[in-house]
Amino acid sequence: MILLDRVTKTFKNVPAVEGLSFEVGRGEVVGLLGENGAGKTTTLRMISTILQPSEGRIVVDDLDTAQRAEDVRRRIGILFGGETGLYEKLTARENIAYFGKLYGLDDRTIRTRTEELAKRFDMTEFLDRKVGGFSKGMRQKVAIARSVVHDPAVVLLDEPTSGLDITAANMFRRLVQEFQAEGKTILFSSHIMSEVERLCDRAVILHRGKLVFNGTLESLFAAHDSRDLDAIFMNLIGTGGSR
């Protein structure tokens, strides 16, 4: 479903991601791990076609991101964690509807889908209020609804629980499980190891733009003879790691 083939991205000759290759199969939930500046966000931005790889290629649902960027975007829903990217002067409903229109949905579908998502994310109460006064948790709910209004096959999540309280973070984790049950392909970046352990089938670990691990969590535990993911992660990035 998602394929990265020897992908490199440089900014002003400084590599942010170097020779990165991994795959995410249909319906899989894969965690993208790494410290700040490891290249997680750059990788997600390249998959979502906002950035173009300097080298290598990325394929999403058999479509090359360099050649079929718009078609790729139609299949992807992306949520950025730190900033929810919502229009504060618009209501939650207007934010969702705006993106629905940009994704080519008709008004009727947008209405139905908005109501459906509002019930699902428990946001009916504040659906017609301006986003400006929302809490972080409320904003994140609206942002998720906006990201999946077009029912994408692939969901990219960039540190989605960053700054959320326990209730909102738990709601989000339940949601990932629901998406997985619906057969969506999910790639999400995080540095919360317990979250990755609970939700992911596999993990891809980056360190300074390079891949240091790509495999199932069980194989990672077995290779390090430990179930302490924090310690394994520290060990991997401390030693440079092995595949």
Place this chain on the structure above:
Amino acid sequence: MKGGWWIVFRKEFKELVSDRKMWVGSILLPLLLMPCLMLLVAKLQAGAAEDAQKNITVALVGHNARVEQTLAATPNVQIQPEQDPMGALKNGDVRAVVTIGEQFDQQLQAQKPATISIAYDPSNQKSDVAHGVVQGALQALGQEMAAERLTKLNVSLDAVKPLDVKSVDASDENQKAGSALGFIVPLLLVLSCVTGAMPIATDTMAGEKERGTLEALLTAPVPARQVLTGKLLTVSAMSFISALVSTLAMVGTMKYMPNITGDSDLKFSLSFLSAGDVGLILGALFFLCIMFGGLMLGISSLAKTYKEAQTYLAPFVIVAMVPVYATMMLSAKEIPVQYFWLPVLNVTALMKEVLYGVTDGTHVLMVFASSVVFAVIAVLITSKLFRRESLIVKG
């Protein structure tokens, strides 16, 4: 995706309409503040001019009954005794000091020019006006005395006045009004275009970048050029609306404007403009708004934050004002032909011509052709900047 630009434009406009700050900054302020400022300035000027014509206090040094009678009989002139006349002039206690020469009477009797001087302060408007009034009165007295001398010599006054020079005002009322308005209208309209576009360009590009909405927007299946088109239309439309609102405010204000030109027949009104004239001005402004909108969006895209964009865009007002000032003091008939090719200058030059009623077809073509070219160049530059991923994506 078809119509992506329209979706972006509609959303941007909806956001603007629901933004109280925008209403205040771009619509209400020009509607209220501009007329108030114009009226206040005009009232102050008219009041100052009126005051300068009244209560003209003059100190007199020396004695001559006829001079004293003449000055005392001049309307609004009051002779004020002063111990230190020149000190009083410096302090503004009197507006002029008339000094009658020591040999004045003897010189008169000897049929020679009798010396009389008027001291005034040219840096003081009231003193300057007093100088004119006193000089006029004394010149009239001089002519009266000359006539008396000629009568004694049995010579007619006409004999020493071989020419009767008359000045004829060849301009019509509309041209007078247009010429006077030609100072302020281009300045006001260009300034409104800039101030109307600036906050929107700052917010819709750098502001969206800072809040992360631009990145979210670019993940949607809408080509970047359509996103830019939607934003450009919003900024240009606000620029244009701001200019229109300012014009309406100005037209409304002129009805209540006190006359400060001294020409009692002059009526400040734009009602003499035909629909074609208005169309020409609005058409030229339309392309100017697109050029400003494009450039401002491009500059705003270089900034990482809203505040940074404000800093980058602030000099825009000065840069846009320079060409306006360049044409301000020129008469509509004296504008060099190359001005009709240059950005901003071309539009202000055309506005002056239209207001003065001497619109030249070739100049119109030059202005529209060059305006389209500048608008296209501005949009192309911005489009190139917008495609630079390192500038668009924050971080």
